[in-house]
Amino acid sequence: EHIAATGSAPLWMQTYIYKDRNLTREIADRAAASGYDALVVTVDTQRVGNRERDVINGFTIPPRLSPGEVARMAFKLPWLMRMWREIPKITFGNYRREGSGEDLTALATRMLSLPDPGFAWRDIEWLRGVWKGPLLLKGVLHPADAAEAVANGVDGMLVSNHGGRQLDGAAAALNALPGVVEAVDGRAAVLLDGGLRRGSHVVKALAMGADCCLIGRAQLWGLAAGGEAGVAHALEIFRREIDLAMSLSGLATVGDIGPEILLRDKAMK
Numbered sequence: 001e002h003i004a005a006t007g008s009a010p011l012w013m014q015t016y017i018y019k020d021r022n023l024t025r026e027i028a029d030r031a032a033a034s035g036y037d038a039l040v041v042t043v044d045t046q047r048v049g050n051r052e053r054d055v056i057n058g059f060t061i062p063p064r065l066s067p068g069e070v071a072r073m074a075f076k077l078p079w080l081m082r083m084w085r086e087i088p089k090i091t092f093g094n095y096r097r098e099g100s101g102e103d104l105t106a107l108a109t110r111m112l113s114l115p116d117p118g119f120a121w122r123d124i125e126w127l128r129g130v131w132k133g134p135l136l137l138k139g140v141l142h143p144a145d146a147a148e149a150v151a152n153g154v155d156g157m158l159v160s161n162h163g164g165r166q167l168d169g170a171a172a173a174l175n176a177l178p179g180v181v182e183a184v185d186g187r188a189a190v191l192l193d194g195g196l197r198r199g200s201h202v203v204k205a206l207a208m209g210a211d212c213c214l215i216g217r218a219q220l221w222g223l224a225a226g227g228e229a230g231v232a233h234a235l236e237i238f239r240r241e242i243d244l245a246m247s248l249s250g251l252a253t254v255g256d257i258g259p260e261i262l263l264r265d266k267a268m269k
Contacts, residue, residue, distance in 0.1 A: 001030065001034050002093070004034040004035050004036065010037050010038075011031075011034070011035060011036040011037055011038075012036065012037060012038040012039070012040050012136075013027070013028075013031035013036045013038070013039050013040065014040045014041075014042060014138070015027045015028070015031075015039065015040070015041060015042070016041065016042055016045070016114070016115040016116075017041060017043075017115065017116050017119035017123050017124075017127070018114045018115055018116055019114060019115070019116040020114070021123075021126070023114065024127065024130075025130055027094065028127070028130050028131045029130075030094075032131070032132070032133070036133070037133060037134065038133055038134040038135070038136060038155075038156075039127075039131045039133065039134070039135050039136070040136045040137075040138050040158065041124070041127065041135070041136070041137055041138065042138045042139055043119075043137050043138065043139045043140070044138070044139025044141075044160070044161070044162050044166055045115060045139070045162065045166065046115075046117040046118075046119075047117055048112070048166075049162070049165055049166035049167060049168075050168070051165050053165075054165075079225075082227075092107055092108065092111050095107065095110070095111050095114065121148060121152055124137070124149070124152045124153075124154065125152045125153065128152060128153040128154070134155040134156065135153065135154050135155050135156075136154065136155060136156040136157060136158060136189070136191070137149050137154055137156075137157045137158065138157075138158040138160055138193065139158065139160050139161075139162060140157040140158065140159055140160070140180060141159065141160075141161060141170065141171050141173070141176040141180070142176070142179070142180075143179040143180055143182065143183035144183070146179075146180040146183040146184050146188075146190075147183045147184070149188070150184060150187045150188050154188060155188055155189065156188050156189030156190070156191060156211075157180065157184070157188060157189075157190060157191070158191045158192075158193040158214065159173050159176055159177050159180050159190060159191065159192050159193060159194075159210070160173050160192075160193035160194045161173050161176075161194060162194075163194055163216070163217070164194075172195060173192055173193060173194040173195055174192065174195055174201075174204070174205060174208070177190070177192055177205065177208050177209060177210060178208055178209060181208070181209030181210070182209075189211045189212075190209065190210055190211050191210060191211060191212050191213065191214055192205040192210040192212075192213045192214070193213070193214040193216070194214075194216075196213055196214075196215050196218070196238075197217075197218065198238075198241055199237075199238045199239070199240065199241025199242035199243070199244065199245055200241060200242075200245040201213075202238065202241075202242050202245075203242060203245045203246060203249070203251075203257060203261075204262065206254065206257045207257050207258060207259055207261050207262050208259065208262070209259070215235070215238065218234045218235075218237075218238065219231045219234050219235060221234060222234030222235075249261050
C-alpha cells in the first residue's frame with residue numbers, strides 16, 4: 001500500500017502460494033485494492049536453496065552485522081552515515097500481525113515458514129480464479145511447465161533460475177529461454193529474468209524471443225551506492241548500452257531485433 005501511494009508507475013505484486021490460502025487471497029485482494037496491475041507468483045522456492053555465498057558473507061534474515069562488515073563499513077563513513085539516516089526500519093509489513101508483539105527475529109522466522117512447499121497446478125488454477133488481472137509465474141525453466149502454465153490461464157512467465165541462488169547446476173535462464181518461447185508459442189508473455197549485466201545482453205535476449213527483460217541486481221547496486229540517483233544511473237547505463245548495441249547491429253527500433261542477428265552453432269554465411 002505504501003508503494004502504491006508513492007507514484008503512478010505500473011505496479012506488479014510479487015507473492016507466493018502460502019500454506020494458509022486465506023493469506024494468499026488476502027495479499028491478492030490487498031494488491032487489487034491498491035491498484036496493482038499484475039500478480040507475480042514465485043514458484044521456484046519450495047525450499048530455500050543452499051546459498052553458500054550468503055553463508056560466506058554472513059548474510060542472515062534478520063540481518064546481523066559481523067565484525068568484518070563493521071570493519072569494512074568503517075572505511076566508508078559518508079555512506080554509512082547516509083544509510084544510517086535514510087534506511088527505514090525493516091518490518092516485513094505485508095506479514096506483520098498488528099499487536100502481536102513480534103520482534104524482527106520472530107517475524108522473519110514465521111515469514112520463512114509461510115510458503116507452501118507442496119503447492120501444485122491446481123493452486124495456480126485456484127489463484128487464477130481469485131486474481132482478475134494479469135497473472136505471471138516467476139521461476140519457469142522447463143518447456144513442459146511453460147505449456148502447463150498457459151493451460152492453467154497464466155498470462156506470462158518469468159524465465160528465471162532465481163539468480164542461481166536456489167539449485168546449483170540449474171539451467172541458465174538464457175539457455176532455457178528458447179525452449180520456453182517455443183512451448184508458449186505466443187499464447188503468453190515470456191520475460192527473461194536474470195543474468196543481465198549489459199545492454200547487449202538485453203538485445204540478445206530479445207533476439208532469442210523474450211518479450212521483455214527484467215533487471216534486478218544492477219539497480220540494487222545502484223541503490224546501495226547512490227540511492228535513487230544511483231538506480232537512475234544504473235538504468236541509464238543499460239539504456240545507452242542497448243542503444244549502442246542496436247546501432248552497431250544495424251537495428252533502428254526494438255521491433256527490428258530478431259533471431260537473424262545471432263550467430264549460433266554454425267558460422268555466418
